Amino acid sequence: MQRACKNDHFLSEEAVCPLCGGPTSKNWSGILTILDPENSQMAEAMNVTKPGSYALKVR
Numbered sequence: 158m159q160r161a162c163k164n165d166h167f168l169s170e171e172a173v174c175p176l177c178g179g180p181t182s183k184n185w186s187g188i189l190t191i192l193d194p195e196n197s198q199m200a201e202a203m204n205v206t207k208p209g210s211y212a213l214k215v216r
């Protein structure tokens with residue numbers, strides 16, 4: 158079961174986000190995969206700077 162960071166929505170298996178060190182939640186929905194953050198309007202809208210998978214909604 159993957160977990161999503163409550164700060165930046167980054168998906169990982171960790172209890173603490175590997176990107177920002179924030180708490181993660183199992184309660185999330187929707188996956189957005191960002192391959193090229195510098196050329197993605199979605200990445201810009203979500204403040205994503207690193208390639209990876211992100212949850213669309215995190216509670």
Ligand SMILES: [Zn+2]
Binds near residue numbers: 162165174176177179
């Ligand atoms: Zn994070």
